[in-house]
Amino acid sequence: MPCRFFSAQGSCRNGSDCNFAHVIGEQAPRPPICHVFATTGNCRFEERCHYRHEKAAEPSAAAGGRGRRPREFRGDGGDGTLTPGALCKYFAAGHCTFGARCHCTHDAAAIEAAEAKWLHERHVPEKPLDIPQSILPTPQAFDLVGIMDFEGKEEVIEFPLVLLRTADWKEEGRFHRWCRPTAWGQPGSHTQSSREHCNVRSTAVPFSEAFASVCDFLRDKGVDLDFTGRAGEQKKGKSLLLCICGNWDLKSQLPKQLNLSGVGACPPVFLQWMNIKDFCLNFYPEATAKKVKGMKPMLNFLGIPLEGEHHIGMDDVSNLCRILTRMGHDGASFVPTARFVNINETRGFSQPGGAVAFLLQDRVTPGTAGPR
Numbered sequence: 001m002p003c004r005f006f007s008a009q010g011s012c013r014n015g016s017d018c019n020f021a022h023v024i025g026e027q028a029p030r031p032p033i034c035h036v037f038a039t040t041g042n043c044r045f046e047e048r049c050h051y052r053h054e055k056a057a058e059p060s061a062a063a064g065g066r067g068r069r070p071r072e073f074r075g076d077g078g079d080g081t082l083t084p085g086a087l088c089k090y091f092a093a094g095h096c097t098f099g100a101r102c103h104c105t106h107d108a109a110a111i112e113a114a115e116a117k118w119l120h121e122r123h124v125p126e127k128p129l130d131i132p133q134s135i136l137p138t139p140q141a142f143d144l145v146g147i148m149d150f151e152g153k154e155e156v157i158e159f160p161l162v163l164l165r166t167a168d169w170k171e172e173g174r175f176h177r178w179c180r181p182t183a184w185g186q187p188g189s190h191t192q193s194s195r196e197h198c199n200v201r202s203t204a205v206p207f208s209e210a211f212a213s214v215c216d217f218l219r220d221k222g223v224d225l226d227f228t229g230r231a232g233e234q235k236k237g238k239s240l241l242l243c244i245c246g247n248w249d250l251k252s253q254l255p256k257q258l259n260l261s262g263v264g265a266c267p268p269v270f271l272q273w274m275n276i277k278d279f280c281l282n283f284y285p286e287a288t289a290k291k292v293k294g295m296k297p298m299l300n301f302l303g304i305p306l307e308g309e310h311h312i313g314m315d316d317v318s319n320l321c322r323i324l325t326r327m328g329h330d331g332a333s334f335v336p337t338a339r340f341v342n343i344n345e346t347r348g349f350s351q352p353g354g355a356v357a358f359l360l361q362d363r364v365t366p367g368t369a370g371p372r
């Protein structure tokens, strides 16, 4: 008679003393193939993985076409951008559709540790590679640059920000919140509310709360949230230029999220920004020639190694800080690349979006900037 443990899991704690037959040919049906291993050649679960580690043969029609991983094996809420083993930003925000099948980390303690570690780090200014140290710093129009990056698709799930002083490129402080989307309702109310899907330890707050906190954080640092540096404005504190990678965060997602979250007022400082990609193209002629259009290509172009995990907001912001300070050392004077046309009247957003004026040439055309 075959051993049902050996048949089911390929092993049995009784080993050779087992009274039942350990028959290799009569094992349970083979588990399905691990799509993380099949596509990337490794899987963080190694031999503990519940799926079969085999290199993929021809992509089957059932797997959704050429080289595509089926949705259910993606560990990042389905956007397919994170390395297996990276922390799961959806679980960090409170809920991951993939539950136990997620290949990203659902270890609440590890997620908390990663955030605490990032919040305790301090940006070290990037040294210029080929500019003499004796060159005087370029005069800057703004006292501070705030590098920020939203993560999430429908709604913001992560909001990191680092403030750098333009006088010496030292850090003035940093901010981070995991955000719980309004569509998820209260913690525990999600349809998939098992322990594998829901992170009961998540520190995520509603976006409305995160936005109020970031404004408080900026005011604490002495920032004048009403100042945008346009003619006729009186500065009543430190001036701040927000910097993002692309336009999406402040052009599309912030207005949308403020509406969803019922936030009526948005300080003018959030209604203009510097798109670091547009700025890079304008500042380095070689970047335009080489069509440098994303964060990774910018890092490559400047010879700065990527640190951490692309598409984890905290790591993206750290990498963007390195790009920005390198440009600062190379003599860049940072200016806004875009602002809402109705910035004068807009204190909140009655409609998501609104017309945006782009202020530099060589802007990265939408749709060619690669996936976020």
Ligand SMILES: [Zn+2]
Pocket (backbone or CB within 6 Å): 034, 035, 036, 037, 043, 044, 045, 046, 049, 050, 051, 053
């Ligand atoms: Zn695996």
Ligand SMILES: [Zn+2]
Pocket (backbone or CB within 6 Å): 075, 076, 077, 088, 090, 091, 096, 097, 098, 099, 102, 103, 104, 105, 106
């Ligand atoms: Zn997950």
Ligand SMILES: [Zn+2]
Pocket (backbone or CB within 6 Å): 149, 150, 151, 310, 311, 312, 313, 316
């Ligand atoms: Zn990001």
